[in-house]
Amino acid sequence: MAFKSVLSVTRADHSDKDVTISAGLCAEVGANLSVLIMAPPPLSGCIPEWPKRRAAAIARLEERYRQIEKFSHEMGILEKTSRDIQKLLGARCICYDVEYCNQASVGDAVRQRALCSDLTIVGPALLNDINLGPLVINGSLFDTGKPVLVVPEGAEATLSPRRVLVGWDSRVEASRAVREALDLLSGAKEVRVTIVDPEVTCTGSGTEPGADVAAYLTLHGARVSVDRLPSAGKPAATVLAQHAIDTSANMIVMGAYGSRRLRERLFGGVRRWIEAKPPLPLFLAR
The missing domain is CATH 3.40.50.620 (HUPs)
Incomplete structure (x- = not known):
């Protein structure tokens, strides 16, 4: 089948390498690129019962303030990453869209988007992210049956292989x-x-x-x-x-073989296989 819709998942603290690879592949075949950026989980709206002792209440308040500061800092990075990605993709003259996603619901968010995509690309940064990578593989390859293209570090990625x-x-x-x-x-x-x-x-x-x-x-x-x-x-x-x-x-x-219990082992196996073998793109489907 022709690939007209490609999904790329990244985080604000990843490099732009994965998005750059995906953009190049989309330009090669005239596909639309959907970039999904993982956002930090929201602050809990549930505040436990306030301590009666003054010292404990002050400590609780200071902890909450630190959480808000950290969240604000992460959201600032996220917004900058989004602007940088849009600038990068705008220069490529391809059709694209960029969205945020709460990191607490990665698997479901990836599944929803992969259902309406032809291909999900797992680049070097995502491949090296042992927390996010398996969730993306699960949400796309296993939960939708859509194919995944794994592009390791150093591989010459193309959707027109000879x-x-x-x-x-x-x-x-x-x-x-x-x-x-x-x-x-x-x-x-x-x-x-x-x-x-x-x-x-x-x-x-x-x-x-x-x-x-x-x-x-x-x-x-x-x-x-x-x-x-x-x-x-x-x-x-x-x-x-x-x-x-x-x-x-x-x-x-x-x-790609593996039951639900073997999914994370599959991701680890792919990583080890690629690290030990030549840097070739690996097209997987299930």
Whole structure:
């Protein structure tokens, strides 16, 4: 599918790198960019019973004053960040919108916006934010079924990759990743469907594992070849990463697996995988 609506999530204390990457990708394909900035949680409106002792009351009052000062300072930073982002995006000549979101409801806010977006981009700053990153992955990838593009530090991000490696295992998640990435795959110069330790069966993958998905992609105009690789005792992700290096891939497309209980482990796994492997954009769908 063509990507016409892209979501980028950031915080006021993040650099503008993620937004810059997302803006560049939107300019490349003529997409609208929605930027969601996480705002500090609001001050509690519930004030507990005031202490009767004068010293305790003064201490409570001073604590409340510090909270208000901190909140005001954070809101000032947030407003400056919003102005800077709008200035940055205005210079890019792309369609965009910028919104605030209460940090206490990140998952739901991301889900609501991802439902009406084609793609969520997780850039280096968000990838390194172990508190916000998993919430964004959960709200977009898991709660909506929409794809996520992870762009690690040092990666050359593009939505027009020349060479793409597809990690294939005949599972539903891999099929959805291929379907969501069809526009990327059909426009690539080369698509390599890669299967680690393929099993020959009379159903599913067939007598030639990968031939079925290769035929499907060919019907959509993709230039496809199939690589069947032995794991030699290595994790499949390690084999895929090395093959991506060997074939000069610009992007890896694969299914994201994990139940609700495994979501945070998935985010941590993606971070560790990217840190240890070549800096390639990773297109995930579920």
